[in-house]
């Protein structure tokens with residue numbers, strides 16, 4: 419059996435190509451990029467105008483089944499497929515989100531791929547990268563400071579302090595900051611008020627970075643952010659607070675997509691970083707639009723399963739941007755499907771339960787109900803669906819054969835085992851050929867719901883068709899806010915559901931394909947700048963906490979000053 423070194427060892431041993439050469443390979447000259455060292459760059463937005471007459475490439479969205487807490491290899495598959503398309507001679511770019519330091523030092527680890535399917539320089543990418551998340555924090559927190567200052571210094575906007583819903587953000591898992599009181603220490607420090615911190619990647623500013631399609635659009639969207647209401651119920655925006663201009667200046671470099679590379683030399687445009695359970699979970703519209711003018715195939719990843727990232731890719735990112743996918747690839751793993759079949763409770767940071775590493779066809783067959791559901795969800799959008807089986811070492815051929823059979827029965831165009839973690843692009847050549855063929859198939863793209871139906875109708879469409887619920891129940895707070903949003907004319911906005919990624923339902927304990935249940939909505943927020951409404955289902959946290967054995971314990975520098983223990 420092939421021994422695969424750690425991600426960090428592979429990345430550190432790899433000889434990277436200067437980013438100017440990676441840029442040149444996709445047609446970008448030195449004037450089109452700003453260098454951030456030898457191996458990172460930002461792409462100037464002017465390239466959209468410069469290449470506007472280039473033919474558009476084919477966009478491929480990588481989604482997954484409902485994952486275990488470890489993740490089932492979407493990022494690895496995205497990078498591996500990109501490398502596989504390179505192997506068969508295709509001009510391909512992958513577009514990814516940048517990792518958040520929350521998971522990097524928390525439980526899950528990085529998001530730059532793994533094994534021989536990674537983007538590099540992985541240490542830079544997983545830590546500060548080019549500073550975009552820090553810019554999001556700075557813009558978000560400037561607005562927060564301006565809100566409290568406005569309330570303290572005469573409250574000219576007549577803000578009702580009890581309605582302020584704009585939290586500060588930080589890119590660290592810090593549960594101590596979830597619910598806090600600010601403004602203590604006397605009047606000069608402001609009025610005491612309960613508030614909290616969210617993860618920077620959950621900030622509406624991050625969502626705006628991912629959805630904006632120009633610097634001017636960024637400025638417009640930042641101004642539309644609603645942070646509170648007046649005593650007579652009118653929305654107060656970042657524009658009202660005169661904060662949007664300064665926020666835009668803070669974000670002026672961050673709006674430029676970042677350029678890095680895969681281990682096999684394909685270009686990767688890495689930009690924005692929202693999670694798909696507490697946000698919309700996509701890389702940026704700008705990154706995709708630039709990539710589609712520079713490559714024949716663009717492989718992008720949507721967070722978590724089709725019920726979260728892929729649905730939001732379609733109903734938010736594609737709806738707003740006009741982007742249209744030519745194919746969807748559903749990543750699945752035998753271990754996750756056996757878990758959905760009732761085996762083993764997977765806990766991040768702990769060894770995989772032994773029963774998930776032993777062949778068990780009956781459990782696997784039961785668990786395939788989850789895969790079948792995700793194929794059905796993907797099929798709603800009218801584009802070809804291909805299944806990729808991300809093989810782990812213990813997987814057996816009979817297990818792979820069973821999953822292929824179930825996937826085809828459920829309507830997938832094909833189901834292909836891949837070994838890209840162990841073998842890089844060579845491990846995805848068959849999948850790459852299948853995806854190229856799928857992209858040539860006719861597709862009749864359609865959104866799950868139109869703009870002009872009510873908020874409740876949109877939520878109920880998602881609950882029944884995507885979360886397999888019988889109906890929806892709304893807590894009084896959610897009822898009140900839905901009525902308020904309809905009165906404010908926000909009913910046309912699409913839905914960005916905040917719910918667990920560990921189940922098709924709102925309850926992480928409901929594995930497989932849950933049914934015969936009612937989907938509960940406890941609250942709903944409006945991200946007017948990002949352009950979506952944000953219902954919260956179940957106990958969703960927007961500020962995770964560290965575990966007793968965080969990944970940070972293993973990270974250090976060695977005697978040569980090199981990073982060690984990153985993964």
Ligand SMILES: Nc1ncnc2c1ncn2[C@@H]1O[C@H](COP(=O)(O)OP(=O)(O)O)[C@@H](O)[C@H]1O
Nearest residue numbers: 488489490491492493494531532533809810839
């Ligand atoms: N086939 C595989 N064999 C071993 N480890 C894998 C494999 N696929 C993914 N991994 C590892 O599993 C973790 C999750 O993979 P990732 O691609 O980040 O998942 P996702 O994007 O779906 O959350 C990473 O540490 C990655 O290196």
Ligand SMILES: O=COP(=O)(O)O
Nearest residue numbers: 692693694699721722
């Ligand atoms: O938003 C979540 O992304 P992953 O599924 O890649 O962890």
Ligand SMILES: [Mg+2]
Nearest residue numbers: 492493529719
């Ligand atoms: Mg990922």
